[in-house]
Amino acid sequence: MRLSAFLFDQLWQRGVRHVFGLPGDFALNAFDALAADGRFTLVRFGHEPSVGFAADGAARATGGLGVCLVTYGAGGLNMVNPVACAYAEQSPVVVLSGGPGRAERRSGVLVHHEVKSFDSQLNVYREVTEYAAILDEPRSAAHHIVRALDAAEKLTRPVYLEIPRDMVSAEIEVPDDLAHLELRSDHGAVDEAVAEIVGRLRAAANPVLIAGVEIHRFRLRDAIVRLAERLGVPVTSSFLGRGVFPTRHPQFVGTYLGVVSADGLRYMVESSDCVLLLGERISDTGLGVPADRLNDRNLILCAGREVVIGHHRYQDVPLDGILSQLTREAAILPPRERAVTAEPLALATATPDADDAPVTIGAVIRTLNAFFDRHPEVPLVTDTGDCLFAAVEIRANESLAPAYYATMGFAVPAALGLQSASGRRPLVLVGDGAFQMTGPELSRAAEHGCNPVVIVLNNGSWEMLEAFVPAAGYNRVTSWPYAKLAELWGMTGVEVRSAGHLRRALDAAWQGGKPSLLEIPIERGDISPVLARFVEAFKKRVASA
Amino acid sequence: MRLSAFLFDQLWQRGVRHVFGLPGDFALNAFDALAADGRFTLVRFGHEPSVGFAADGAARATGGLGVCLVTYGAGGLNMVNPVACAYAEQSPVVVLSGGPGRAERRSGVLVHHEVKSFDSQLNVYREVTEYAAILDEPRSAAHHIVRALDAAEKLTRPVYLEIPRDMVSAEIEVPDDLAHLELRSDHGAVDEAVAEIVGRLRAAANPVLIAGVEIHRFRLRDAIVRLAERLGVPVTSSFLGRGVFPTRHPQFVGTYLGVVSADGLRYMVESSDCVLLLGERISDTGLGVPADRLNDRNLILCAGREVVIGHHRYQDVPLDGILSQLTREAAILPPRERAVTAEPLALATATPDADDAPVTIGAVIRTLNAFFDRHPEVPLVTDTGDCLFAAVEIRANESLAPAYYATMGFAVPAALGLQSASGRRPLVLVGDGAFQMTGPELSRAAEHGCNPVVIVLNNGSWEMLEAFVPAAGYNRVTSWPYAKLAELWGMTGVEVRSAGHLRRALDAAWQGGKPSLLEIPIERGDISPVLARFVEAFKKRVASA
DSSP, X not given: OBHHHHHHHHHHHTTOOEEEEOOOGGGHHHHHHHHHHOOSEEEEOSSHHHHHHHHHHHHHHHTSOEEEEEOTTTXXXXXXXXXXXXXXXXXXXXXXXXXXXXXXXXXXXXXXXXOSSTTHHHHHHXXXXXXXXXXXXXXXXXXXXXXXXXXXXXXXXXXXXXXXXXXXXXXXOOOTTOOOOOOOOOHXXXXXXXXXXXXXXXXXXXXXXXXXXXXXXXTOHHHHXXXXXXXXXXXXXXXXXXXXXXXXXXXXXXXXXGGGSOHHHHHHHHTOSOEEEESOOOBHHHHOSOOTTSOTTTEEEEETTEEEETTEEEESOOHHHHHHXXXXXXXXXXXOOOOOOOOOOHHHHSOOOOTTSOOOHHHHHHHXXXXXXXXXXXXXXEOSXXXXXXXXXXXXXXXXXXXXXXXXXXXXXXXXXXXXXXXXXXXXXXEHHHHHHHGGGGGGTGGGTOOOEEEEEXXXXXXXXXXXXXXXXXXXXXXXXXXXXXXXXXXXXXXXXXHHHHHHHHHHHHHHOSOEEEEEEOOTTOOOHHHHHHHHHHHHHHHHO | OBHXXXXXXXXXXXXXXXXXXXXXXXXXXXXXXXXXXXXXXXXXOSSHHHHHHHHHHHHHHHSSOEEEEEOTXXXXXXXXXXXXXXXXXXXXXXXXXXXXXXXXXXXXXXXXXXXXXXXXXXXXXXTTOSEEEEOOOTTXXXXXXXXXXXXXXXXXXXXXXXXXXXXXXXXXXXXXXXXXXXXXXXXXXXXXXXXXXXXXXXHOSSEEEEEOHHHXXXXXXXXXXXXXXXXXXXXXXXXXXXXXXXXXXXXXEXXXXXXXXXXXXXXXXXXXXXXXEESOOOBHHHHOSOOTTSOTTTEEEEETTEEEETTEEEESOOHHHHHHHHHHHGGGSOOOOOOOOOOOOHHHHSOOOOTTSOOXXXXXXXXXXXXXXXXXXXXXXXOSSHHHHXXXXXXXXXXXXXXXXXXXXXXXXXXXXXXXXXXXXXXXXXXXXXXXXXXXXXXXXXXXXXXOEEEEEXXXXXXXXXXXXXXXXXXXXXXXXXXXXXXXXXXXXXXXXXXXXXXXXXXXXXXHOSOEEEEEEOOTTOOOHHHHHHHHHHHHHHHHO
């Protein structure tokens, strides 16, 4: 069997239908094989960082693998950041990279794109993936492919497969008993952990549940809703887990960001005598600064196939097993009153802005909440910057954002990946700084059948950084006429002038159906309340460190 | 002494005047310290890949260090490709990255931007730099800084220094006897190697000299000209070494690219009984495909502080020492006839195109040769793609291009780095595919006092790849209206319609003094003769591999 045939069959069987890519000489054979195979849609971008983000967006949107194909050296090494983001945020991106042929390796002549050694790119990817291999042996190629794809699916992390160009069409051995990756599950540990959790829940006066990102990655949304409804406790989400639990569910009380959260929400979580954190480890951006309000005394942490309670730890306990068994056994707990909804932050509830009012961050949040009231099925894709913090107050039901790793440049390509792979039309929120990194990829939206509505918050500044160091000067962003550029790139472009204009322009763009860009001028210093609280908390923490 | 003060003093003493950067939260303290220091000009870009290319361009243009400052994670990991390019092409780029504070490392809480471990980014950079360290100890920070900058200067390779954010202003120990990096030089080996080379030159009937990139990196241009004039032999350059030897020197016979070269030049090199290759190792792109025409029998290789002749090798023999001693001792050799100039390829010499002729690749080459006849002092910056191959026939005296590593996206940011650091105004040659990666950085040209003239060869295709796999389909580049975009970005933008129009538009752009973009429509399939020969040779080689 040819290597490419085996690889493509494996991808197809695992539900992959799209490959995100950018060709280059070491990958030409692989691109040719992909075209000859004919089953996959190739979605091309102009710059490798976008390829990685698009595959990540596709993975997050479909709950499956996000596959990209790039060339060696200038291709692969230009995609380290998005793959690192996928690693940090547990998204199963599969990196397929072309590579020097085995014959070239033997010849001893330096090959262009080579850095320190033929293995440099592999070594780099080892640092940002769960599994990395070069498919340079007909006897082990099938093994590596199966293991890598298993690891991506089962551990929801990126993996790396480098295909020497003379191996693409090589015959490989496919053993009948190809060993799949089996993760160890300790049923005894699951039993004991669940029993302890149930005991803690029974004894607790006011338990709270926090939904983390693994719930989404392992497609456990229904499972956590069942558990929450069985327990009758308030549910919050982590920053990265925003959208993991339905934001309009009556038990959902908001996104918990430590001291950054609304006071009512903070009190609810931090005064709880039993916080059940499902599917995420504790981090400063993930759960606010400082995170030490969640401590040994009140915390049950279930993530990374572990349950940690106090000073002991259960290992090899998969989250799906914990959730289903816990839901069954929670039946013995006495029923609880359904939680009262915590008060949202001020901006999300205020009355609509006057028609001629200037467009503030608050007006954007209010307008988008009204939009998502009417379009609850629309996914929201958010970039890093103040829009990430503003989005905490936007009640989208599906949310994609690099909320933990916090890279800029994510949103536009991830949105194109999302729509390519899932067919769902997204709304995109991006700052001017992030737009200048990858926004021009929108010129490709139409050819991929995508028509996102992109809102560019233009304050001429890396304003999130400026909030940390006011008037630093070096945070200024060069001015671009975003709406006019969008028109040249074949989109609808609108310079929004007022709050009423934003409402009308957003509706018109959505109904119009073309890829659209709404450029919103934001006053310098107008930042979301969540960012303001985040910066304040961060400065205190750094000062005291 | 504060860490930042020591670092900035070291950079200043080594001639650094510009820092290329993009801020981010882990680097804010370093940016503040840089601003407070006040001596350096901060040149900012919109996306980290451009920061790396700009620093590389500055290093190549000044012959000194090119320094960049970025944040941890999303910043540093987004710059691996340009730094890998600098490693492969021996350009001394200094990467300064912010990093998590020592207090954060101790706290155990996950820090955003973190991948596998706190050391992941360091481990990645170890693969693409000569020296990499985290400055997390007051006792060793000064040592690491001096060693890293020494390594960058003496080995002309990139280095990596990560500065934890709470170390920027920390007091560090600066020992009086700070040990500099001393590379071993073996004077006995130099004597013996030079004696052997002189003997070979004396015995040779038709020696040839090939100038490689190290000549430029170690600022040995005058030395090689002296040697060449003393020897009276024809001089050619490698691909990456183009411009290393004055292209208008009477002994210069062109850029040798193996079977890709003009027949006369190939014959001159490959029939030579003594090829003295100075400052470059043999690689397929660097010296053409296949490179085995240069073999043990006729080759003397001096690069990487080694001299290799036949099957033996002299080590610790620095190139400058070899050059100067060889020049002295060559005085005993009998004088030779000055070389006859080899015939250039056809395109470079043809008569000017008719005024209303379409703009072909040939017309571009002829127009630029006429331009460089009038402006021999102008540096040419070339991106990867057919423009790289076309440039082989353009007689610029100073040439910057990623001719070995062959990354796309190099030219625009490198040109801005070149002009920022050296004050010299460049001409830039870039294809549409590469422009879409980093070209929008031109929106920042004016604010950095830069006014390059950028020629975009627009064939709607990654045509270099298309040349390998005709009609592959996946090499199409989305159409951008480059000249109109340039106008929106504050530049002069011209859509060139004919050969005569190109001549006039180029002169007008140069005289006008504004940053300018000339968009040249190129017919699909119209490629430079050098690329055509390269592809043909490459296919033969792969087929026979």
